Amino acid sequence: MIAYFCALIFNPNYPMIKLNIKDEMSPLEAVVLGTAKSCGGTPKLEEAYDPKSAEHIKAGTYPKEEDMVQEMEAFNAVFEKHGVTVYRPELMTDINQIFTRDIAFVIEDYLFKSNILPDRVPELEAIGYILEKIAPGKVITPPEEVHIEGGDVMIHGEHIFIGTYKGEDYPDYITARTNLEGVQFLKEFFPNKIVKEFDLAKSNTVAEDNALHLDCCFQPVGEGKAIIHREGFRQEKDYQYLVELFGEENLFHITKHEMYDMMSNIFSIAPDVVVSERNFTRLNDWLRSQGITVEEIPYAEIAKQEGLLRCSTLPLRRK
Template sequence: MLKLNIQDETSRLRSVVLGTAKSCGPIPKLEEAYDPKSMEHILAGTYPKEEDMVKEMDAFAKVFAKYDVQVFRPRVLKDCNQIFTRDIAFVIEDKLVKANILPDREKEFEAIKYVLNKIDEDQIIHPPQQVHIEGGDVMPWGEYIFMGTYTGTDYADYITARTNKEAVRFIAQTFPHKKVKAFELRKSNTNAKENALHLDCCFQPIGKNMAILHKNGFLKEEEYYWLLDFFGKDQVFEINKEEMYQMMSNVFSISPKVVVSERKFTRLNNWLREREFIVEEIPYAEISKQEGLLRCSTLPLVRD
Protein backbone atom coordinates (compact mmCIF):
# COMPACT_ATOMS: atom_id res chain seq x y z
CA MET A 1 0.00 0.00 0.00
CA LEU A 2 1.03 3.59 -0.60
CA LYS A 3 1.20 5.91 2.41
CA LEU A 4 0.40 9.26 0.83
CA ASN A 5 2.28 12.26 2.20
CA ILE A 6 2.46 15.69 0.61
CA GLN A 7 3.01 18.66 2.95
CA ASP A 8 4.56 21.07 0.45
CA GLU A 9 5.90 21.51 -3.09
CA THR A 10 9.59 20.76 -2.56
CA SER A 11 10.31 18.09 0.09
CA ARG A 12 12.23 15.02 -1.11
CA LEU A 13 10.08 13.20 -3.65
CA ARG A 14 9.67 9.43 -3.22
CA SER A 15 6.71 8.50 -5.40
CA VAL A 16 5.01 10.18 -8.38
CA VAL A 17 2.66 9.58 -11.30
CA LEU A 18 4.26 10.89 -14.48
CA GLY A 19 1.92 11.32 -17.45
CA THR A 20 2.44 9.70 -20.83
CA ALA A 21 2.51 11.11 -24.36
CA LYS A 22 1.98 7.71 -26.02
CA SER A 23 -1.05 7.41 -28.29
CA CYS A 24 -2.04 11.02 -27.56
CA GLY A 25 -4.20 11.12 -30.69
CA PRO A 26 -4.36 13.27 -33.82
CA ILE A 27 -3.93 17.04 -33.80
CA PRO A 28 -7.10 18.36 -32.16
CA LYS A 29 -9.59 20.40 -34.17
CA LEU A 30 -9.64 24.04 -33.16
CA GLU A 31 -12.94 23.66 -31.31
CA GLU A 32 -11.50 20.73 -29.33
CA ALA A 33 -8.62 22.76 -27.84
CA TYR A 34 -8.88 23.58 -24.13
CA ASP A 35 -6.55 26.58 -24.04
CA PRO A 36 -5.35 29.48 -26.22
CA LYS A 37 -1.77 28.25 -26.59
CA SER A 38 -2.82 24.93 -28.12
CA MET A 39 -5.14 26.87 -30.46
CA GLU A 40 -2.25 29.07 -31.52
CA HIS A 41 -0.10 26.06 -32.47
CA ILE A 42 -2.97 24.26 -34.21
CA LEU A 43 -3.49 27.35 -36.39
CA ALA A 44 0.25 27.81 -37.04
CA GLY A 45 0.80 24.17 -37.97
CA THR A 46 3.35 23.83 -35.14
CA TYR A 47 1.32 21.57 -32.84
CA PRO A 48 3.73 19.11 -31.17
CA LYS A 49 4.31 15.62 -32.59
CA GLU A 50 3.76 12.57 -30.43
CA GLU A 51 7.26 11.16 -30.96
CA ASP A 52 8.86 14.44 -29.80
CA MET A 53 6.71 14.59 -26.68
CA VAL A 54 7.41 10.93 -25.85
CA LYS A 55 11.16 11.72 -26.00
CA GLU A 56 10.71 14.72 -23.69
CA MET A 57 8.77 12.68 -21.13
CA ASP A 58 11.37 9.90 -21.31
CA ALA A 59 14.03 12.48 -20.41
CA PHE A 60 11.93 13.46 -17.37
CA ALA A 61 11.56 9.79 -16.36
CA LYS A 62 15.36 9.37 -16.53
CA VAL A 63 15.83 12.20 -14.04
CA PHE A 64 13.42 10.51 -11.64
CA ALA A 65 15.36 7.26 -12.03
CA LYS A 66 18.60 9.07 -11.24
CA TYR A 67 17.13 10.26 -7.92
CA ASP A 68 15.60 6.89 -7.12
CA VAL A 69 11.98 8.10 -7.29
CA GLN A 70 9.24 5.49 -7.70
CA VAL A 71 7.44 6.36 -10.95
CA PHE A 72 3.99 5.21 -12.02
CA ARG A 73 2.74 5.86 -15.57
CA PRO A 74 -0.93 5.88 -16.60
CA ARG A 75 -2.29 2.93 -18.56
CA VAL A 76 -2.10 4.10 -22.18
CA LEU A 77 -5.51 4.91 -23.67
CA LYS A 78 -5.80 5.00 -27.45
CA ASP A 79 -5.89 8.51 -28.93
CA CYS A 80 -6.07 10.23 -25.55
CA ASN A 81 -3.83 13.04 -24.28
CA GLN A 82 -2.62 11.79 -20.88
CA ILE A 83 0.36 14.08 -20.40
CA PHE A 84 -0.99 16.34 -17.69
CA THR A 85 -1.65 14.11 -14.67
CA ARG A 86 -1.70 17.15 -12.38
CA ASP A 87 -5.13 17.97 -13.83
CA ILE A 88 -6.75 14.72 -12.75
CA ALA A 89 -5.89 14.53 -9.04
CA PHE A 90 -3.65 15.96 -6.33
CA VAL A 91 -2.49 14.99 -2.86
CA ILE A 92 -2.66 17.11 0.30
CA GLU A 93 -1.20 15.49 3.43
CA ASP A 94 -2.43 11.85 3.28
CA LYS A 95 -5.49 12.45 1.07
CA LEU A 96 -5.81 12.17 -2.70
CA VAL A 97 -8.43 14.55 -4.07
CA LYS A 98 -9.93 13.61 -7.41
CA ALA A 99 -10.14 16.67 -9.62
CA ASN A 100 -13.52 17.60 -11.03
CA ILE A 101 -12.37 18.20 -14.54
CA LEU A 102 -13.71 18.70 -18.01
CA PRO A 103 -16.07 15.69 -18.33
CA ASP A 104 -14.32 14.13 -21.32
CA ARG A 105 -11.14 13.72 -19.24
CA GLU A 106 -12.81 11.33 -16.80
CA LYS A 107 -11.19 8.30 -18.47
CA GLU A 108 -7.74 9.70 -17.65
CA PHE A 109 -8.53 9.17 -13.97
CA GLU A 110 -9.58 5.58 -14.72
CA ALA A 111 -6.20 5.03 -16.39
CA ILE A 112 -4.41 5.38 -13.02
CA LYS A 113 -6.78 2.94 -11.30
CA TYR A 114 -3.95 0.48 -10.58
CA VAL A 115 -2.22 3.23 -8.57
CA LEU A 116 -5.42 4.20 -6.76
CA ASN A 117 -5.85 0.55 -5.77
CA LYS A 118 -2.68 0.90 -3.67
CA ILE A 119 -4.32 3.68 -1.61
CA ASP A 120 -6.83 3.13 1.20
CA GLU A 121 -10.26 3.95 -0.16
CA ASP A 122 -11.05 6.31 2.70
CA GLN A 123 -7.97 8.38 1.73
CA ILE A 124 -9.50 9.23 -1.67
CA ILE A 125 -11.81 12.24 -1.75
CA HIS A 126 -14.43 12.77 -4.46
CA PRO A 127 -15.59 16.40 -4.36
CA PRO A 128 -19.28 17.12 -5.03
CA GLN A 129 -20.42 18.04 -8.54
CA GLN A 130 -20.52 21.83 -8.02
CA VAL A 131 -16.86 21.89 -6.99
CA HIS A 132 -14.63 22.56 -10.03
CA ILE A 133 -10.97 21.96 -9.22
CA GLU A 134 -7.70 20.96 -10.91
CA GLY A 135 -4.32 20.18 -9.35
CA GLY A 136 -2.50 23.00 -11.15
CA ASP A 137 -4.46 25.40 -8.93
CA VAL A 138 -3.60 23.73 -5.62
CA MET A 139 -0.30 24.06 -3.73
CA PRO A 140 0.23 22.82 -0.18
CA TRP A 141 2.91 24.89 1.53
CA GLY A 142 3.34 24.04 5.21
CA GLU A 143 0.46 25.54 7.17
CA TYR A 144 -0.97 27.06 3.97
CA ILE A 145 -2.78 25.74 0.95
CA PHE A 146 -2.37 28.22 -1.92
CA MET A 147 -5.17 28.07 -4.50
CA GLY A 148 -5.72 29.69 -7.86
CA THR A 149 -9.34 30.50 -8.69
CA TYR A 150 -11.61 32.64 -10.80
CA THR A 151 -14.80 33.95 -9.22
CA GLY A 152 -16.05 36.40 -11.86
CA THR A 153 -19.74 36.19 -12.81
CA ASP A 154 -18.56 35.23 -16.32
CA TYR A 155 -16.81 32.10 -14.95
CA ALA A 156 -18.83 29.80 -17.25
CA ASP A 157 -17.64 31.71 -20.33
CA TYR A 158 -14.03 30.72 -19.71
CA ILE A 159 -12.87 27.23 -20.67
CA THR A 160 -9.62 28.39 -19.03
CA ALA A 161 -11.29 28.88 -15.62
CA ARG A 162 -10.80 25.53 -13.90
CA THR A 163 -11.21 26.13 -10.15
CA ASN A 164 -14.25 27.92 -8.74
CA LYS A 165 -15.10 29.51 -5.39
CA GLU A 166 -16.98 26.37 -4.31
CA ALA A 167 -13.65 24.55 -4.62
CA VAL A 168 -11.90 27.02 -2.32
CA ARG A 169 -14.69 26.56 0.22
CA PHE A 170 -14.54 22.77 -0.13
CA ILE A 171 -10.76 22.56 0.42
CA ALA A 172 -11.05 24.86 3.45
CA GLN A 173 -13.74 22.59 4.94
CA THR A 174 -11.82 19.39 4.13
CA PHE A 175 -8.57 20.68 5.66
CA PRO A 176 -9.86 22.94 8.46
CA HIS A 177 -6.47 23.11 10.22
CA LYS A 178 -4.88 24.73 7.13
CA LYS A 179 -4.93 28.36 6.05
CA VAL A 180 -6.41 28.39 2.56
CA LYS A 181 -5.22 31.42 0.61
CA ALA A 182 -6.92 31.93 -2.76
CA PHE A 183 -5.66 34.06 -5.64
CA GLU A 184 -7.79 35.42 -8.50
CA LEU A 185 -6.12 34.55 -11.80
CA ARG A 186 -6.26 36.41 -15.10
CA LYS A 187 -8.16 34.41 -17.73
CA SER A 188 -8.33 34.60 -21.50
CA ASN A 189 -9.76 32.06 -23.95
CA THR A 190 -7.92 33.61 -26.87
CA ASN A 191 -4.63 35.18 -25.72
CA ALA A 192 -2.10 32.81 -24.11
CA LYS A 193 0.04 35.71 -22.88
CA GLU A 194 -2.90 37.08 -20.88
CA ASN A 195 -4.03 33.74 -19.52
CA ALA A 196 -2.94 32.04 -16.30
CA LEU A 197 -4.52 28.65 -16.90
CA HIS A 198 -3.59 27.51 -13.38
CA LEU A 199 -1.81 29.03 -10.38
CA ASP A 200 1.37 27.14 -11.33
CA CYS A 201 1.42 29.06 -14.63
CA CYS A 202 2.32 32.26 -12.76
CA PHE A 203 3.70 31.14 -9.39
CA GLN A 204 5.55 28.27 -7.75
CA PRO A 205 7.45 27.88 -4.48
CA ILE A 206 10.99 26.44 -4.77
CA GLY A 207 13.65 25.48 -2.24
CA LYS A 208 12.65 26.10 1.36
CA ASN A 209 11.57 29.74 1.12
CA MET A 210 11.82 30.99 -2.47
CA ALA A 211 9.38 31.37 -5.34
CA ILE A 212 8.96 32.09 -9.05
CA LEU A 213 6.34 34.76 -9.69
CA HIS A 214 4.64 36.57 -12.58
CA LYS A 215 2.75 39.73 -11.61
CA ASN A 216 0.31 39.92 -14.54
CA GLY A 217 -1.04 36.43 -13.83
CA PHE A 218 -2.89 37.85 -10.82
CA LEU A 219 -6.09 39.82 -11.31
CA LYS A 220 -5.71 41.63 -7.99
CA GLU A 221 -2.42 43.41 -7.54
CA GLU A 222 -2.59 43.11 -3.75
CA GLU A 223 -2.61 39.31 -4.00
CA TYR A 224 0.61 39.38 -6.01
CA TYR A 225 2.12 41.72 -3.39
CA TRP A 226 0.99 39.38 -0.63
CA LEU A 227 3.13 36.61 -2.16
CA LEU A 228 6.04 38.95 -2.79
CA ASP A 229 5.91 39.94 0.87
CA PHE A 230 5.40 36.35 2.09
CA PHE A 231 8.58 35.07 0.38
CA GLY A 232 10.54 38.35 0.43
CA LYS A 233 11.53 40.29 -2.68
CA ASP A 234 15.13 39.00 -2.69
CA GLN A 235 13.87 35.40 -2.55
CA VAL A 236 11.60 35.76 -5.59
CA PHE A 237 12.51 35.20 -9.23
CA GLU A 238 10.21 37.49 -11.25
CA ILE A 239 9.31 36.38 -14.76
CA ASN A 240 7.97 38.56 -17.57
CA LYS A 241 5.03 37.92 -19.90
CA GLU A 242 7.12 36.08 -22.51
CA GLU A 243 8.71 33.86 -19.85
CA MET A 244 5.29 33.12 -18.34
CA TYR A 245 4.11 32.17 -21.84
CA GLN A 246 7.09 29.76 -22.10
CA MET A 247 5.87 28.26 -18.75
CA MET A 248 8.96 29.29 -16.77
CA SER A 249 7.15 29.05 -13.43
CA ASN A 250 6.18 25.45 -14.17
CA VAL A 251 9.40 23.70 -13.17
CA PHE A 252 9.37 20.75 -10.76
CA SER A 253 11.16 20.16 -7.44
CA ILE A 254 12.52 16.73 -6.57
CA SER A 255 13.87 18.12 -3.30
CA PRO A 256 14.56 21.55 -1.75
CA LYS A 257 17.89 21.48 -3.61
CA VAL A 258 17.02 19.75 -6.91
CA VAL A 259 14.87 21.39 -9.58
CA VAL A 260 13.98 19.92 -12.97
CA SER A 261 13.81 22.74 -15.53
CA GLU A 262 13.51 23.27 -19.29
CA ARG A 263 16.97 23.53 -20.82
CA LYS A 264 16.16 26.83 -22.60
CA PHE A 265 15.28 28.62 -19.34
CA THR A 266 18.80 30.07 -19.16
CA ARG A 267 17.99 33.09 -17.01
CA LEU A 268 16.10 31.03 -14.42
CA ASN A 269 18.57 28.13 -14.44
CA ASN A 270 21.50 30.47 -13.84
CA TRP A 271 19.64 32.20 -11.00
CA LEU A 272 18.94 28.82 -9.38
CA ARG A 273 22.55 27.67 -9.69
CA GLU A 274 23.77 30.94 -8.16
CA ARG A 275 21.65 29.95 -5.16
CA GLU A 276 23.23 26.49 -5.03
CA PHE A 277 20.37 24.52 -6.54
CA ILE A 278 21.15 21.46 -8.64
CA VAL A 279 19.32 22.11 -11.91
CA GLU A 280 18.44 19.09 -14.02
CA GLU A 281 17.87 20.52 -17.51
CA ILE A 282 15.74 18.58 -19.98
CA PRO A 283 14.02 19.41 -23.29
CA TYR A 284 10.32 20.10 -22.72
CA ALA A 285 9.51 22.88 -25.18
CA GLU A 286 7.25 20.76 -27.40
CA ILE A 287 5.01 19.84 -24.46
CA SER A 288 4.86 23.52 -23.43
CA LYS A 289 2.93 24.22 -26.65
CA GLN A 290 -0.11 22.74 -24.88
CA GLU A 291 0.10 25.34 -22.08
CA GLY A 292 1.57 22.93 -19.54
CA LEU A 293 5.07 21.95 -18.49
CA LEU A 294 6.93 19.94 -15.85
CA ARG A 295 4.75 20.43 -12.79
CA CYS A 296 1.63 19.87 -14.90
CA SER A 297 2.78 16.44 -16.03
CA THR A 298 3.39 15.10 -12.50
CA LEU A 299 1.15 13.93 -9.68
CA PRO A 300 3.34 13.62 -6.56
CA LEU A 301 2.12 10.97 -4.11
CA VAL A 302 4.82 10.76 -1.44
CA ARG A 303 7.40 13.28 -0.27
CA ASP A 304 9.53 12.87 2.86
Protein backbone atom coordinates (compact mmCIF):
# COMPACT_ATOMS: atom_id res chain seq x y z
CA MET A 1 0.00 0.00 0.00
CA ILE A 2 1.29 3.45 -0.90
CA ALA A 3 2.00 5.52 2.17
CA TYR A 4 -0.08 8.66 2.67
CA PHE A 5 -0.63 11.27 5.34
CA CYS A 6 -3.86 12.15 7.12
CA ALA A 7 -4.50 15.69 8.30
CA LEU A 8 -4.80 15.79 12.08
CA ILE A 9 -5.90 19.40 12.41
CA PHE A 10 -9.07 19.60 14.47
CA ASN A 11 -10.78 22.41 16.30
CA PRO A 12 -13.76 21.26 18.40
CA ASN A 13 -15.21 24.78 18.38
CA TYR A 14 -16.02 24.54 14.66
CA PRO A 15 -19.16 22.75 13.44
CA MET A 16 -18.01 19.70 11.53
CA ILE A 17 -18.40 19.33 7.79
CA LYS A 18 -19.58 15.89 6.79
CA LEU A 19 -18.30 14.60 3.45
CA ASN A 20 -20.27 12.37 1.10
CA ILE A 21 -19.59 12.17 -2.63
CA LYS A 22 -20.52 8.91 -4.35
CA ASP A 23 -21.43 10.15 -7.82
CA GLU A 24 -21.57 13.25 -10.01
CA MET A 25 -25.24 14.16 -9.79
CA SER A 26 -26.99 13.21 -6.54
CA PRO A 27 -28.64 16.24 -4.89
CA LEU A 28 -25.91 18.65 -3.81
CA GLU A 29 -25.86 19.83 -0.19
CA ALA A 30 -22.48 21.54 0.26
CA VAL A 31 -19.83 22.85 -2.13
CA VAL A 32 -16.74 25.05 -2.26
CA LEU A 33 -17.16 27.62 -5.03
CA GLY A 34 -14.06 29.49 -6.16
CA THR A 35 -13.73 33.26 -6.32
CA ALA A 36 -12.60 35.61 -9.08
CA LYS A 37 -11.92 38.53 -6.76
CA SER A 38 -8.35 39.87 -6.63
CA CYS A 39 -7.28 37.35 -9.27
CA GLY A 40 -4.17 39.26 -10.26
CA GLY A 41 -5.08 40.65 -13.67
CA THR A 42 -3.72 39.31 -16.95
CA PRO A 43 -0.76 37.00 -16.32
CA LYS A 44 2.46 37.05 -18.33
CA LEU A 45 2.51 34.60 -21.21
CA GLU A 46 5.11 32.42 -19.49
CA GLU A 47 2.80 32.17 -16.46
CA ALA A 48 -0.04 30.53 -18.40
CA TYR A 49 -0.95 27.01 -17.23
CA ASP A 50 -2.77 25.99 -20.42
CA PRO A 51 -2.85 26.81 -24.16
CA LYS A 52 -6.25 28.51 -24.12
CA SER A 53 -5.18 31.04 -21.51
CA ALA A 54 -2.00 31.64 -23.52
CA GLU A 55 -4.08 32.18 -26.65
CA HIS A 56 -6.13 34.92 -24.99
CA ILE A 57 -3.11 36.54 -23.36
CA LYS A 58 -1.48 36.86 -26.79
CA ALA A 59 -4.70 38.13 -28.39
CA GLY A 60 -5.36 40.72 -25.69
CA THR A 61 -8.72 39.08 -24.90
CA TYR A 62 -7.90 37.61 -21.49
CA PRO A 63 -10.97 37.98 -19.22
CA LYS A 64 -11.38 40.97 -16.95
CA GLU A 65 -11.81 40.45 -13.23
CA GLU A 66 -15.10 42.35 -12.99
CA ASP A 67 -16.65 40.16 -15.71
CA MET A 68 -15.51 36.94 -14.06
CA VAL A 69 -16.77 38.08 -10.67
CA GLN A 70 -20.22 38.66 -12.16
CA GLU A 71 -20.19 35.19 -13.74
CA MET A 72 -19.23 33.49 -10.50
CA GLU A 73 -21.86 35.37 -8.55
CA ALA A 74 -24.46 34.20 -11.06
CA PHE A 75 -23.31 30.65 -10.31
CA ASN A 76 -23.54 31.32 -6.57
CA ALA A 77 -27.09 32.64 -7.01
CA VAL A 78 -28.14 29.32 -8.56
CA PHE A 79 -26.73 27.45 -5.57
CA GLU A 80 -28.63 29.75 -3.22
CA LYS A 81 -31.82 29.18 -5.21
CA HIS A 82 -31.47 25.43 -4.71
CA GLY A 83 -30.61 25.61 -1.01
CA VAL A 84 -26.98 24.50 -1.34
CA THR A 85 -24.50 25.46 1.41
CA VAL A 86 -21.68 27.35 -0.30
CA TYR A 87 -18.19 27.86 1.08
CA ARG A 88 -15.74 30.27 -0.56
CA PRO A 89 -11.94 30.33 -0.29
CA GLU A 90 -10.35 32.92 1.94
CA LEU A 91 -9.36 35.78 -0.32
CA MET A 92 -5.70 35.90 -1.33
CA THR A 93 -4.37 39.06 -2.96
CA ASP A 94 -3.51 38.77 -6.66
CA ILE A 95 -4.09 35.01 -6.77
CA ASN A 96 -6.39 33.23 -9.23
CA GLN A 97 -8.71 31.19 -6.98
CA ILE A 98 -11.43 30.31 -9.48
CA PHE A 99 -10.75 26.63 -10.09
CA THR A 100 -11.22 24.87 -6.75
CA ARG A 101 -11.68 21.51 -8.50
CA ASP A 102 -7.92 21.50 -9.21
CA ILE A 103 -6.79 21.74 -5.62
CA ALA A 104 -8.79 18.96 -3.93
CA PHE A 105 -11.54 16.41 -4.47
CA VAL A 106 -13.84 14.23 -2.39
CA ILE A 107 -14.50 10.51 -2.84
CA GLU A 108 -17.02 9.03 -0.40
CA ASP A 109 -16.09 10.63 2.94
CA TYR A 110 -12.43 11.40 2.18
CA LEU A 111 -11.03 14.68 0.91
CA PHE A 112 -7.81 14.36 -1.09
CA LYS A 113 -5.49 17.33 -1.40
CA SER A 114 -3.87 17.66 -4.83
CA ASN A 115 -0.14 17.93 -5.36
CA ILE A 116 -0.65 21.04 -7.46
CA LEU A 117 1.83 23.21 -9.33
CA PRO A 118 4.06 25.02 -6.79
CA ASP A 119 2.78 28.46 -7.80
CA ARG A 120 -0.74 27.37 -6.85
CA VAL A 121 -0.07 26.27 -3.26
CA PRO A 122 -1.73 29.45 -1.84
CA GLU A 123 -5.02 28.29 -3.39
CA LEU A 124 -4.95 25.21 -1.20
CA GLU A 125 -4.02 27.27 1.85
CA ALA A 126 -7.10 29.44 1.20
CA ILE A 127 -9.44 26.53 2.02
CA GLY A 128 -7.56 25.66 5.21
CA TYR A 129 -10.46 26.84 7.36
CA ILE A 130 -12.67 24.27 5.62
CA LEU A 131 -10.18 21.44 6.11
CA GLU A 132 -10.13 22.23 9.82
CA LYS A 133 -13.85 21.42 9.98
CA ILE A 134 -13.38 17.92 8.56
CA ALA A 135 -12.91 14.96 10.90
CA PRO A 136 -9.32 13.88 11.62
CA GLY A 137 -8.19 11.12 9.30
CA LYS A 138 -10.56 12.18 6.52
CA VAL A 139 -8.22 14.69 4.83
CA ILE A 140 -5.60 12.85 2.82
CA THR A 141 -2.29 14.22 1.53
CA PRO A 142 -0.93 11.84 -1.14
CA PRO A 143 2.82 11.21 -1.45
CA GLU A 144 4.82 13.77 -3.40
CA GLU A 145 5.19 11.56 -6.47
CA VAL A 146 1.40 11.21 -6.79
CA HIS A 147 -0.16 13.78 -9.12
CA ILE A 148 -3.98 13.99 -9.22
CA GLU A 149 -6.26 16.94 -9.85
CA GLY A 150 -9.99 16.85 -9.21
CA GLY A 151 -10.96 17.56 -12.80
CA ASP A 152 -9.52 14.16 -13.70
CA VAL A 153 -11.55 12.26 -11.07
CA MET A 154 -15.20 11.20 -11.41
CA ILE A 155 -17.28 8.72 -9.43
CA HIS A 156 -19.90 6.67 -11.23
CA GLY A 157 -21.45 3.91 -9.14
CA GLU A 158 -18.78 1.30 -8.53
CA HIS A 159 -16.44 3.09 -10.91
CA ILE A 160 -13.86 5.77 -10.28
CA PHE A 161 -12.95 7.29 -13.65
CA ILE A 162 -9.51 8.94 -13.83
CA GLY A 163 -8.05 11.00 -16.64
CA THR A 164 -4.30 10.63 -17.09
CA TYR A 165 -1.55 10.79 -19.70
CA LYS A 166 0.49 7.66 -20.43
CA GLY A 167 3.14 9.11 -22.74
CA GLU A 168 6.78 8.85 -21.72
CA ASP A 169 7.00 12.60 -22.25
CA TYR A 170 4.56 13.27 -19.38
CA PRO A 171 7.02 15.71 -17.69
CA ASP A 172 7.06 17.85 -20.84
CA TYR A 173 3.33 18.64 -20.62
CA ILE A 174 2.15 21.34 -18.23
CA THR A 175 -1.31 20.19 -19.33
CA ALA A 176 -0.74 16.66 -17.94
CA ARG A 177 -1.99 16.92 -14.36
CA THR A 178 -2.62 13.33 -13.23
CA ASN A 179 0.07 10.66 -13.56
CA LEU A 180 0.00 6.86 -13.40
CA GLU A 181 1.22 7.02 -9.81
CA GLY A 182 -1.99 8.92 -9.08
CA VAL A 183 -4.05 6.20 -10.74
CA GLN A 184 -2.28 3.50 -8.73
CA PHE A 185 -2.73 5.46 -5.51
CA LEU A 186 -6.51 5.52 -5.89
CA LYS A 187 -6.58 1.86 -6.94
CA GLU A 188 -4.88 0.94 -3.69
CA PHE A 189 -6.92 3.35 -1.57
CA PHE A 190 -10.22 2.02 -2.95
CA PRO A 191 -9.54 -1.68 -3.63
CA ASN A 192 -13.26 -2.47 -3.90
CA LYS A 193 -13.89 0.10 -6.62
CA ILE A 194 -13.38 -0.30 -10.36
CA VAL A 195 -10.72 2.33 -10.98
CA LYS A 196 -10.57 2.94 -14.72
CA GLU A 197 -8.01 5.30 -16.20
CA PHE A 198 -8.35 7.11 -19.55
CA ASP A 199 -5.37 8.26 -21.60
CA LEU A 200 -6.19 11.84 -22.62
CA ALA A 201 -5.03 13.93 -25.57
CA LYS A 202 -2.64 16.69 -24.51
CA SER A 203 -1.17 19.77 -26.13
CA ASN A 204 0.79 22.62 -24.58
CA THR A 205 0.12 24.88 -27.56
CA VAL A 206 -3.20 24.04 -29.30
CA ALA A 207 -6.26 24.37 -27.09
CA GLU A 208 -8.58 22.43 -29.43
CA ASP A 209 -6.22 19.44 -29.20
CA ASN A 210 -5.96 19.54 -25.41
CA ALA A 211 -8.18 17.71 -22.93
CA LEU A 212 -6.81 19.43 -19.85
CA HIS A 213 -8.79 17.14 -17.53
CA LEU A 214 -11.22 14.28 -17.98
CA ASP A 215 -14.15 16.65 -17.43
CA CYS A 216 -13.00 18.63 -20.47
CA CYS A 217 -13.99 15.73 -22.76
CA PHE A 218 -16.44 13.63 -20.74
CA GLN A 219 -18.99 13.90 -17.93
CA PRO A 220 -21.92 11.79 -16.71
CA VAL A 221 -25.21 13.67 -16.46
CA GLY A 222 -28.81 12.86 -15.54
CA GLU A 223 -29.84 9.21 -15.31
CA GLY A 224 -27.38 7.07 -17.25
CA LYS A 225 -26.43 9.78 -19.75
CA ALA A 226 -23.08 11.42 -20.51
CA ILE A 227 -21.42 14.13 -22.59
CA ILE A 228 -18.36 12.98 -24.54
CA HIS A 229 -15.76 14.08 -27.08
CA ARG A 230 -14.28 11.09 -28.88
CA GLU A 231 -11.03 12.78 -29.92
CA GLY A 232 -10.27 13.70 -26.31
CA PHE A 233 -9.11 10.11 -25.79
CA ARG A 234 -5.73 9.01 -27.15
CA GLN A 235 -6.82 5.39 -27.30
CA GLU A 236 -9.97 4.27 -29.08
CA LYS A 237 -10.45 1.47 -26.55
CA ASP A 238 -10.92 4.04 -23.79
CA TYR A 239 -13.68 5.75 -25.75
CA GLN A 240 -15.29 2.38 -26.55
CA TYR A 241 -15.24 1.45 -22.85
CA LEU A 242 -17.59 4.36 -22.16
CA VAL A 243 -19.75 3.60 -25.19
CA GLU A 244 -20.27 0.06 -23.90
CA LEU A 245 -20.88 1.23 -20.33
CA PHE A 246 -23.39 3.99 -21.13
CA GLY A 247 -24.75 2.89 -24.50
CA GLU A 248 -24.28 4.85 -27.72
CA GLU A 249 -27.83 6.18 -27.53
CA ASN A 250 -27.17 7.75 -24.14
CA LEU A 251 -24.09 9.75 -25.18
CA PHE A 252 -24.19 13.36 -26.33
CA HIS A 253 -21.18 13.78 -28.64
CA ILE A 254 -19.51 17.16 -28.83
CA THR A 255 -17.20 18.46 -31.55
CA LYS A 256 -13.61 19.56 -31.14
CA HIS A 257 -14.66 23.22 -31.06
CA GLU A 258 -17.41 22.48 -28.54
CA MET A 259 -14.80 20.83 -26.34
CA TYR A 260 -12.71 23.97 -26.76
CA ASP A 261 -15.72 25.94 -25.52
CA MET A 262 -15.81 23.57 -22.47
CA MET A 263 -19.24 22.14 -23.31
CA SER A 264 -18.71 18.97 -21.25
CA ASN A 265 -17.72 21.01 -18.19
CA ILE A 266 -21.20 21.76 -16.88
CA PHE A 267 -22.28 21.02 -13.29
CA SER A 268 -25.07 18.85 -11.85
CA ILE A 269 -26.91 20.08 -8.76
CA ALA A 270 -29.22 17.04 -8.93
CA PRO A 271 -30.03 14.30 -11.48
CA ASP A 272 -32.66 16.59 -12.97
CA VAL A 273 -30.97 19.99 -12.45
CA VAL A 274 -27.87 21.12 -14.33
CA VAL A 275 -26.04 24.45 -14.46
CA SER A 276 -24.83 25.22 -17.98
CA GLU A 277 -23.39 28.09 -19.99
CA ARG A 278 -26.15 30.07 -21.65
CA ASN A 279 -24.55 29.86 -25.12
CA PHE A 280 -24.53 26.03 -25.18
CA THR A 281 -27.79 25.97 -27.14
CA ARG A 282 -27.37 22.52 -28.71
CA LEU A 283 -26.43 20.88 -25.41
CA ASN A 284 -29.03 22.71 -23.35
CA ASP A 285 -31.80 21.72 -25.75
CA TRP A 286 -30.69 18.08 -25.51
CA LEU A 287 -30.59 18.22 -21.71
CA ARG A 288 -34.14 19.56 -21.62
CA SER A 289 -35.21 16.80 -24.00
CA GLN A 290 -33.96 14.36 -21.34
CA GLY A 291 -36.21 15.94 -18.70
CA ILE A 292 -33.42 17.95 -17.08
CA THR A 293 -33.92 21.51 -15.83
CA VAL A 294 -31.14 23.71 -17.19
CA GLU A 295 -30.05 26.71 -15.15
CA GLU A 296 -28.36 28.88 -17.79
CA ILE A 297 -25.77 31.43 -16.69
CA PRO A 298 -23.04 33.46 -18.43
CA TYR A 299 -19.62 31.82 -18.04
CA ALA A 300 -17.88 32.44 -21.37
CA GLU A 301 -15.25 34.77 -19.92
CA ILE A 302 -14.07 32.24 -17.36
CA ALA A 303 -14.00 29.64 -20.16
CA LYS A 304 -11.11 31.58 -21.70
CA GLN A 305 -8.91 30.03 -19.00
CA GLU A 306 -9.76 26.47 -20.17
CA GLY A 307 -12.08 25.79 -17.26
CA LEU A 308 -15.80 26.14 -16.71
CA LEU A 309 -18.50 25.24 -14.20
CA ARG A 310 -17.34 21.87 -12.90
CA CYS A 311 -13.79 23.24 -12.63
CA SER A 312 -15.03 26.06 -10.38
CA THR A 313 -16.53 23.73 -7.77
CA LEU A 314 -15.33 21.37 -5.07
CA PRO A 315 -18.41 19.37 -3.99
CA LEU A 316 -18.26 18.27 -0.34
CA ARG A 317 -21.55 16.51 0.22
CA ARG A 318 -24.40 15.08 -1.84
CA LYS A 319 -27.45 13.24 -0.53
